[in-house]
Amino acid sequence: MESKISQIMGLYFTDWYFPDLRWTDVVEIIIVAFLIYQIMIWIKNTKAWMLLKGILFLAIFILLAAIFKMNTILWIARNSVSVLAIAAIVVFQPELRRALEKLGEKKFLTAIVPIDAGKENERFSQKTLDGITQACFSMGKVKTGALIVVEQAIRLTEYESTGIALDCIVSSQVLINIFEHNTPLHDGAIIVRGNRIVSATCYLPLSDNMGISKELGTRHRAALGMSEVSDALIIVVSEETGYVSVAQGGQLVRNVTPEYLKERLAGIQNKAVENKGISKLWKGRRKHEKKTH
Incomplete structure (x- = not known):
């Protein structure tokens, strides 16, 4: 039965490439997709959305500079990447801090391993x-x-x-x-x-x-x-x-x-x-x- 299916697949899909997927690959894809989705939601709800638009504008500008071989602009861009990354962290420090706090608020980890087990969660009556x-x-x-x-x-x-x-x-x-x-x-x-x-x-x-x-x-x-x-x-x-x-x-x-x-x-x-x-x-x-x- 399996040989017949393989023959049929080989007959009709000779030029197709089917990667060998393991269950860990599927889990990894789901995790990466979830992280990308969460980052996009975070960016949309904070000032980081303006930063993203600025980065996209710069990326298009640098791409045009590369197409037209503007070497001076490309040299400035290469030497400014690290400085711009540090500046972005400083400017958006409150948003980054809030994102990490939000991650700490997730209950799926603390439910398994309660890091604050000795600390009472106070409630009001x-x-x-x-x-x-x-x-x-x-x-x-x-x-x-x-x-x-x-x-x-x-x-x-x-x-x-x-x-x-x-x-x-x-x-x-x-x-x-x-x-x-x-x-x-x-x-x-x-x-x-x-x-x-x-x-x-x-x-x-x-x-x-x-x-x-x-x-x-x-x-x-x-x-x-x-x-x-x-x-x-x-x-x-x-x-x-x-x-x-x-x-x-x-x-x-x-x-x-x-x-x-x-x-x-x-x-x-x-x-x-x-x-x-x-x-x-x-x-x-x-x-x-x-x-x-």
């Missing part, structure tokens, strides 16, 4: 979720500006240190009191870790995204900037309109409803619960191993 939501919309009604950063996997220690250290339970009364006009802590952002407010009057990085609406002020630009450099969920209450907005992953959703805010907070709350469950399973396994030894 339903009381904290309700307190944040109630405070935001209460402040929105009286147009009290607020900026609340809800920390997730990436620790915000460097931004926490720019403010005044606190250690208090999150509640709607505390949040409203912090952001009340003319109080010492009302200016800047607060950082929420788990069920506690850990710092107030914190300075956040401003986004340099030119596509931001001119109607938005410093609070919204700071919220968007923070969402670009971390995985935190940032809530903004506008002092001008009283609207509540949510920023995460470089995206800003304006004028949200209480239900939408609760849904977003519940989303990261459930994520924290899932991580904690994995950590508990790993700890239980290690404990069992110790007992058997």
Whole structure:
């Protein structure tokens, strides 16, 4: 049977070349395709897209120089490659850092080998979720500006240190009191870790995204900037309109409803619960191993 198939293949496809593929080659192709896709998505969502367009323009220019044998331009291009590569790393350092942080956020590795097994994944309770939501919309009604950063996997220690250290339970009364006009802590952002407010009057990085609406002020630009450099969920209450907005992953959703805010907070709350469950399973396994030894 196999000989007949080989004869038929040889008869009709004599000029065709069929490479000898192993299963590892197929896996390798899938991995490379996945990496290229992820890089393209990353480039599209960051300033690196402008860099890519600039590189393509330079590549076309150098190709034309090679076709018309412009030796001086080719010599300059050859000697500038290393300098341009270093310059690109310096200019796009925030984007490269965020890409590596995103890679570290992937759960397929930490689920197998929990590098942070000794570190508890803190989650916030339903009381904290309700307190944040109630405070935001209460402040929105009286147009009290607020900026609340809800920390997730990436620790915000460097931004926490720019403010005044606190250690208090999150509640709607505390949040409203912090952001009340003319109080010492009302200016800047607060950082929420788990069920506690850990710092107030914190300075956040401003986004340099030119596509931001001119109607938005410093609070919204700071919220968007923070969402670009971390995985935190940032809530903004506008002092001008009283609207509540949510920023995460470089995206800003304006004028949200209480239900939408609760849904977003519940989303990261459930994520924290899932991580904690994995950590508990790993700890239980290690404990069992110790007992058997």
